[in-house]
Amino acid sequence: MEIKLYNDVVFKWVFGRQEQTYPLICFLNAVVSYDCDDCSEGCASNAVCRPQFSEVEILNPYDANEPFTNEKQGILDIRAKDTNTQEWIDLEVQFVRTSDYKERSKYYLAGMYRDQLKKSSEHNYDELRACYGIHILVDP
Numbered sequence: 001m002e003i004k005l006y007n008d009v010v011f012k013w014v015f016g017r018q019e020q021t022y023p024l025i026c027f028l029n030a031v032v033s034y035d036c037d038d039c040s041e042g043c044a045s046n047a048v049c050r051p052q053f054s055e056v057e058i059l060n061p062y063d064a065n066e067p068f069t070n071e072k073q074g075i076l077d078i079r080a081k082d083t084n085t086q087e088w089i090d091l092e093v094q095f096v097r098t099s100d101y102k103e104r105s106k107y108y109l110a111g112m113y114r115d116q117l118k119k120s121s122e123h124n125y126d127e128l129r130a131c132y133g134i135h136i137l138v139d140p
Helices: 008-015 022-032 101-116
Strands: 056-059 078-082 088-094 131-137
Touching (some): 008 088, 022 056
Parallel strands (some): 088 131
């Protein structure tokens, strides 16, 4: 039997388990190109040095407050947040080509920004943290 990483069950087992986040952290750091080990020593002057992803929390991929509404809900493959930087990550794997994928990925990213803010009457946009949409597109 051949097990494919892009199978939903396998993909979520490898990258989406809170008790085993090391593979996800390694993958995220490689994709986002965090390659400065110590920014205080020897980074190039034009390098963008920020903390690496180091500890991630796997977030629930759907809105549990309204699970049965008729509104469109983005069900992300893996939604995570780095607990140190508070940056959000959506890791998707797509096997079947769809014409609306580009728009759908924008919808997912917008949802991650929206979900960061608590509902309030005050403008709290300064609390927004970076969001990353990482999409693995498999073309059979």
